[in-house]
Amino acid sequence: LNAAPGRAPRQHVRFLPAPGGGAAGLVAVRVPVLADHPLVRGPRFRRLKIGAGHPLDTKASGVFVLGIGHGTKLLTDLYNCHLTKVYTVGGLFGKAADDFSDTGKLIEKTTFDHISREKLERIVAVIQGTNHKALLMHSNIDMKTQEAYELAVKGLIRPMEKSPPLITAIRCLQFALPEFQLEIHCLHETQQYLRKIVHEIGLELKSSAVCTQVRRIRDGVFTLDDALLRTQWDLQSVQNAIWDCQLKVKTELEKTLG
């Protein structure tokens, strides 16, 4: 960023003795102000304000939103929009660990050959049902009004304040014993909560499960396509990314916050 050409140095008029000897008088010459000289001023950017969006812990991967400079103010607005995030969560049957992931201390091993895709989908449907109920209850709308009925029909009811972690949709993407993969749409969650859900699914199926992978594939309006890879962490890509997302973020904020 500092290598980019900076502001041109200011110029002022100074009266200097005329070059070449002899001639009397002073000549007005435009000369750059010495105070603006790059060697005097130093690099233009010494610090950059960067803010982070929804947290992503060390064992998880995926889309992580950062706000740069004035964008940090947009981060709080995006948080207040309460948009859902989408994760792909991979799990493994047969083990139970203390921190619910495959790198933790082993607590118990169980059999899992009785589990079928149908049973998993049944449990997943019930999780979705109870979370849907909790969604309606935490959204703080009086159930007796016509307005609540109309919002419930359209499926737009969502808590607009702090609430416990809620799952809006969950489905099974892949199932190959002992591994399985789920797609989870959620609100106000932490990655450890998702690992706990995997553990509880294992318990409900009378076996045990640990979480092998948590990957965020969407955070509000930002998807995997907008995300920058490790090899793309340079100024040009960052600027392009900011430019592409600006319109999306603006429309979403206007739509939700009015």
Place this chain on the structure above:
Amino acid sequence: MAAAMWGTLRRVRRPPPVLHRGLAKPAGPRSVRQLREAEEAAAVFQYTGKAAKRKDRVFVWGFCYSGALGIPSFVKPDVGWKKPRRIQPTPYRLETEEKISSAACGYGFTLLSSHTSDIIKVWGMGLNKDSQLGFQSSRGNRAKGYEYVLEPSPIPLPLEKPQQTRVLQVSCGRAHSLILTDSEGVFTMGNNSYGQCGRKVVEDETYSESHLIHQLKEFDSRVVQVVCGQDHSLFRTKKGAVYACGWGADGQTGLGHYDITSVPTKLHGDIAGVNIIQVSSYGDCCLAVSDEGDVFGWGNSEYLQLASVTETTQVNVPRHLPFKIGKIKEAACGGTGNIVLTEEGNVFVWGYGILGKGPNLLETAVPEMIPPSLFGWSDFNPDVRVAHVRCGLSHFAALTNKGELFVWGKNLRGCLGIGRMEDQYFPWRVTVPGEVVDVACGVDHMVSMVKSFA
């Protein structure tokens, strides 16, 4: 000499070696290989086998004081300091010995029946002031009967072949009950002051502590469904005919008059010659569905249930209801509102009361559809549809093909089972730990038959 001295010194035996115990290696962070070995050596627990069957369970909820929930500790707690529980607001498991195949909720009592060929096939609990649960002899005095039965008690049926006949279905009304068997007709018990038990009305008969169980066999073919209205009974036979007996002041017997009938008589009107595949009633209005998807209604119409065909408030002959909502698969009648399910899986409601479309819709004569998104349908789950509909006196229930139960309506004494005491104006899920297979709705309590998950 010096050399000799050195020799002796060298020959001195070394002290015997001190015995050292092998010290354990210090326990540091275990390496990956050690962890893997420990994991592989760990024992594997088996909680369930590959061929484990899903268990069948019964859940009950609602008003407890009448004993209709079948859990004695709700009415008479086993510990002195506990107070009797008035309402059970969420589903509570009822332990039964046999798998219950059919359940019915009446006005303050419940009947459960099983498909077994054992001698005891039907259990009853709740109010027994009119012997609607048969004669339940009290333990103190064999001659006297219980007025309130607090836990599922067997009902002895006078069967000719008790170890071969199977009970197919049970149904309960206000103070009478009907039990349908596969080869021995229909058994009726309870109040007969309007002839609803299918036998001649005896003046001044005392119905409490009565041993009388009447058997009905004279129909044109085998009876396949029995339905109890408030004070009348409907029988549907295999040939598609409908018989009725009982109180008729609102025309609910559909026989063309407003008197009581004490012998089951065949209905005519618009259903003559039509093959009826389902009948339903709970209050004073009745609905019947034909195999072609048409719906017929008769009985009370004070709440606009039949207002689409007639302005009168009582209809005593079955009339075809010309609704253009698609082929109808199932219908259910409540006290003031009706609900039907079409072949496409859409749910329509009409009548009076909390119909399920928000607080603004309180009465309508024409069926209104309830949006499928309220039953869990969405772009994410497009294959969710309603499989069955049931009706209590002032509330409705719908079962989806995913095994979820949705209820709405007046929450009378906690009968909806949603954990809150307020009325519910649109379909709301009931959290039941299992897949709901069937549900029976009563006035102020409900019974559901559930299969466990794994």
